[in-house]
Amino acid sequence: MPTILVIDDNPAVVTALETLFALHELDTVAAHTPDDGLARLARGDVDLVVQDMNFHADTTSGEEGIELFARIRAAHPDLPVILLTAWTHLESAVDLVRAGAADYLAKPWDDHKLMATVNNLIELSQARRELARRVQGERRRRHALEREYDLRGVVFADPASERVLSLACQVARSELPVLVTGPNGAGKERIAEIIHANSSVKDGPFVALNCGALPGELIEAELFGSEAGAYTGANKAREGKFEAADGGTLFLDEVGTLPPAGQVKLLRVLETGRFERLGGNRERQVKVRVLSATNADLPALIRAGQFREDLYYRLNAIELALPPLAERPDDIVPLAQHFLPPGKQLGDDAQRALLAHRWPGNVRELRNTVQRAALFARGATIAAADLGLPVQTAPPPHGADASTAAHDEPDRAAIEAALARAGGVLAQAASDLGLSRQALYRRLERLGIARP
Template sequence: MPTVLIIDDNAAVAIALEVLFSLHDIDALRAASPEEGLALLERSRVDLVIQDMNFSADTTSGEEGEQLFREIRRRYPDLPVILLTAWTHLDAAVGLVKSGAADYLSKPWNDNRLIATVTNLIELGQANRALAQRVKQERRQRHELEENFDLRGMVWSDPATERVLHLACQVARADVPVLISGPNGTGKERIAEIIQANSAVRDGPFVVLNCGALPSELIEAELFGADAGAYTGASKAREGKFEAADGGTLFLDEIGNLPLAGQMKLLRVLETGRFERLGSNRERQVKVRVISATNADLAAMIRAGTFREDLFYRLNLIELRLAPLAARPGDILPLANSFLAGGKQLAPAAEAALLAHGWPGNVRELKNVMARASLLAAGPVINAADLGLPASAAPALDAEPDRDTIAQALSRAHGVVAQAAADLGLSRQALYRRMERLGIARAG
């Protein structure tokens, strides 16, 4: 149950508020002075404070309330504070709202509006605390990753990417095949490099073969090597990727392009470590960690008879799934900034355009966009137009709400400024500034 601390020297006010809150399942603590209120805050869990502006007899300046508010803000910067005001110190309360107070209420208050304001602020505070806890946990996990593993300069911020990194580092030392799946351009090779860098064979070679970049008739020769005369044009013996990767890691990208004959030989190597070069009967022995990657639906290929099911399960002992860049938006701006050249910076509108774009080409497309923008931008700041993205990717900046829009939002929120601000996509302080500039009076 949430708890509100009422700091007011008027016992009748405190009791009335306490009864009101009890009817809405909100606990209330009472303090008759600033000193007592601060002491309660030290030993009690409080979700929100409601404080008066004056505590001494015959004092109406509001200075005591201002001092109390600033002390609460100093000690508990995230704790929402609602000010109870009288007309004599309304200006002081408005000034404190601009300094970070959650809201102010004139005496006598409206019960419904007070409960709505308190409920909104408590829910917002709980959400903020949960977010802060999650951010703290993510920072701790990131620190542990960076301290304990070689991440090969990986740039990321999105939790989805961090989960893949955690799993990649966790399985790196296990001598098992790993399959990395995900669309083209998502960074599958970088994940393979991280697995290699943290494996027991980190000092061995890291050999890459893109099975989709070669004609099918040459893939086997690339993998297993060939003796002279094994095929047309093979004038001398050549070493294959498995031999080159002996004692290290072989990364097979676009494994779905491997022909069935090559799949059968690959399965044998994975099971025994043995193979023959094309055109040779001599068996060779290697010790290689195989990491494969695919952007294809291997399960559908198995159903179609174009990929061996036994090889799939041999490769798929551990699968790491990399999401498209658009599905991990937290990575977009850190990656974009890492790709910038010449000390250039992104304008806010450019950042918005990057976040709005769908990135069908994933990280590879982002890298190309930033390289082009770095080259073509006239000055040190890259604007949205410099990115060359479709016009629809750059959302128009929201116009400042006019007087009628603000009045309608306040009406819908029954005068609760916090709710109206949320509806308008503004902070309470920003809404107060607009109301003051437009001469919109706040209901008492």
């Protein structure tokens, strides 16, 4: 039951208010002096204060009430306070409302008006208290996570990020393969680094390979190594990523782009730990924790015959789904501030613009946007105009639609627009789209778009 604290030196006023509030199923506690009222507030569990403005029979200035209100506001800045007095002073009322008082009512009061105000304020007060409890709980969990695990300095504040990080740390000690899914630029490699840093092989190497950044004919050589003469230009033997990661972790990004032959050999090494270098016949054995990531819909690729189902289940013993940045709004401003160089800060309008943008390129796009703004901003404070973001005419989509939109690959129109904005510079266009240059090359070829 909500609790109202009445601070008034007149017992008749206290009784009248207790009766009125009881009829509306509200609990009332009373204090007859300012000090008693402050002492009761210190014990907590008060949703609203109704306070008198004068506490001695020979005073009408309201100075006692002004002082009491100031002390309440200093100790409890979010607690709603209704001021109640038989001696109304318009200037004092205006000043106190500006200072944060919820309302200023004269005695005798109107029961209907008072209860309308009380009900609205209690609802707001309880919502604020619930939000404060939730935020405090999230902060405690976040700090506990940071104390218990090595998070590699990752910046996060959103509950969705906390859930993914918590799960990543839980599965880190397992030897099972982990598949990290999510859109380009969302931070999948950082999740893989955190898993490695908290695993039983954390003292071993962490080796990353972007499978989408290499031509198909070189993937096998990169994964398994090659002997001299194995292919044109192979003048000497070289070890592959599996050998380099022996005793540690191998992270395979964009694993959905592996060619069929590479998928077969990867499946074999996952099952046996054995492989042969390209062009060689000596079998080698390694012990490697394999983590992989993709922004592709692997089940759809399986149905299309482009990805092996048995390999999918080998890689996907545990799946961690990293949401797009648009679905982690509480991360946006902390990340943006993290990307700023020393001496630069975000203005309020810049923060609003960052929160309104949909971030199709996710964290990578946010980093590029903020660092570019810091470079060109004239002062220490970055304004919304410095960010160069399009003006939002509608709120970002929510729910499934938002998730679908965020995970969709850029279409022809988006790629052509990015190329136009970048003046044909592929590196800049790829960055704006949240892609690697190699990934952009593949999309240009697949869509039949001529390279600038």
